[in-house]
Amino acid sequence: MTLTPTxxxxxxxxxxxxxxxxxxxxxxxxxxxxxxxxxxRRLPVTVVLVTGSTTGDPSDGHTAAYGRGGPVxxxxxxxxxxxxxxxxxxxxxxxxxxxxxxxxEDLSGFLxxxxxxxxxxxxxxxxxxxxxxxxxxxxxxxxxxxNTRGNIAHHYDLSNDLFxxxxxxxxxxxxxxxxxxxxxxxxxxxxxxxxxxEAQTRKIERLLDQADxxxxxxxxxxxxxxxxxxxxxxxxxxxxxxxxxxxxxxxLADERIAAAGLSHLVEVELCDYREVTGSYDAVxxxxxxxxxGHQYWSTYFETIDRVLAPGGKVAIQAITMPxxxxxxxxxxxxxxxxxxxxxxxxxxxxxxxxxxxRRTGLRITDRLSMGAHYAETLRRWDDxxxxxxxxxxxxxxxxxxxxMWHFYLEYSRAGFASGYIDVNQLTFARPxxx
Numbered sequence: 001m002t003l004t005p006t007x008x009x010x011x012x013x014x015x016x017x018x019x020x021x022x023x024x025x026x027x028x029x030x031x032x033x034x035x036x037x038x039x040x041r042r043l044p045v046t047v048v049l050v051t052g053s054t055t056g057d058p059s060d061g062h063t064a065a066y067g068r069g070g071p072v073x074x075x076x077x078x079x080x081x082x083x084x085x086x087x088x089x090x091x092x093x094x095x096x097x098x099x100x101x102x103x104x105e106d107l108s109g110f111l112x113x114x115x116x117x118x119x120x121x122x123x124x125x126x127x128x129x130x131x132x133x134x135x136x137x138x139x140x141x142x143x144x145x146x147n148t149r150g151n152i153a154h155h156y157d158l159s160n161d162l163f164x165x166x167x168x169x170x171x172x173x174x175x176x177x178x179x180x181x182x183x184x185x186x187x188x189x190x191x192x193x194x195x196x197x198e199a200q201t202r203k204i205e206r207l208l209d210q211a212d213x214x215x216x217x218x219x220x221x222x223x224x225x226x227x228x229x230x231x232x233x234x235x236x237x238x239x240x241x242x243x244x245x246x247x248x249x250x251x252l253a254d255e256r257i258a259a260a261g262l263s264h265l266v267e268v269e270l271c272d273y274r275e276v277t278g279s280y281d282a283v284x285x286x287x288x289x290x291x292x293g294h295q296y297w298s299t300y301f302e303t304i305d306r307v308l309a310p311g312g313k314v315a316i317q318a319i320t321m322p323x324x325x326x327x328x329x330x331x332x333x334x335x336x337x338x339x340x341x342x343x344x345x346x347x348x349x350x351x352x353x354x355x356x357x358r359r360t361g362l363r364i365t366d367r368l369s370m371g372a373h374y375a376e377t378l379r380r381w382d383d384x385x386x387x388x389x390x391x392x393x394x395x396x397x398x399x400x401x402x403x404m405w406h407f408y409l410e411y412s413r414a415g416f417a418s419g420y421i422d423v424n425q426l427t428f429a430r431p432x433x434x
Contacts, residue, residue, distance in 0.1 A: 208284070220240075222273045242268050244268065
């Protein structure tokens with residue numbers, strides 16, 4: 001399914017058309033301006049406010065710069081920027097980027113500095129008002145069985161052609177695992193899609209190894225993607241049942257599995273994870289728990305425990321955040337929720353451990369932290385996405401969508417680069433099976 005600009009504008013951009021106005025907006029904009037300037041004065045960034053310009057170009061207006069050097073943010077329309085931030089917080093911050101109210105040549109660098117200091121950008125006294133000021137997640141985004149299909153379709157059913165423009169040839173939409181040098185740092189190797197596919201294969205093969213997937217293994221995969229993990233598992237001789245709620249992904253996954261000559265070993269089913277039946281020697285799930293919602297994490301792991309055969313193993317890849325930040329933000333409605341992943345929320349490794357101990361027989365037996373690898377993966381995705389701007393436009397996606405997707409990829413990259421969020425491969429087994 002390809003969305004035309006008209007449909008995108010009608011479905012996605014209505015909140016961008018109007019800048020908040022009125023007495024309340026004026027007061028909140030003034031407060032936002034004071035807080036923002038106070039924060040950036042402490043940071044290694046430069047923020048340039050442009051006033052008196054009819055084009056937003058710093059060269060034909062008056063400018064004022066704040067900060068301590070580093071990546072530069074240029075605010076072309078300060079009144080709009082502070083009005084949006086004042087009324088809508090971080091959602092307004094992202095929306096003002098979509099409208100072009102501000103720009104940054106090194107967007108990732110700028111956002112990384114902010115992400116590293118996110119807990120200190122707002123004074124502690126105001127942080128305590130979060131529950132009152134910050135919007136809460138709409139009930140329609142809660143991942144009930146009724147809502148989940150629509151939440152998944154919002155992102156994954158955009159267009160298979162779109163994802164093919166920036167993902168590796170294997171279409172892995174999750175963190176790759178690059179080689180590491182003797183110093184423990186990432187050895188990116190050749191900067192290209194072939195190198196990225198090799199790193200994605202390394203990620204998949206490690207998960208399959210962790211779950212002991214081999215000849216005759218009965219595998220359940222929760223979250224099919226476009227079939228790459230299922231293909232690798234089937235090539236080992238496993239019988240794979242992979243489930244998804246994305247009709248677009250299922251169609252292409254079926255096509256790719258058939259082209260690989262593996263349809264006799266892999267079944268792709270449109271199915272909610274809560275409805276899975278059967279018994280499996282291995283359960284795998286790559287970056288799917290983020291779409292579950294914190295209200296259903298227990299159900300997710302209870303389902304896995306229920307279908308896992310005696311002696312079986314579980315291997316998942318999960319984007320995570322620090323436990324204290326998870327507790328503080330679990331009811332917060334974010335820019336990512338509004339524009340990218342409705343109903344999504346990141347767990348902490350600690351809460352995963354707590355839930356599996358309390359509600360299941362599963363225990364974490366191995367953990368691999370890969371945050372730096374995700375930052376590199378996202379850099380490559382964004383480079384490929386920007387290089388394909390003309391093809392994106394030809395698919396019917398407008399300039400606002402292009403800015404949104406660029407912001408999403410760089411916003412995410414900043415989270416991993418700063419250490420604010422992480423991604424982990426987690427292996428589980430039952431104690432009696434160790």
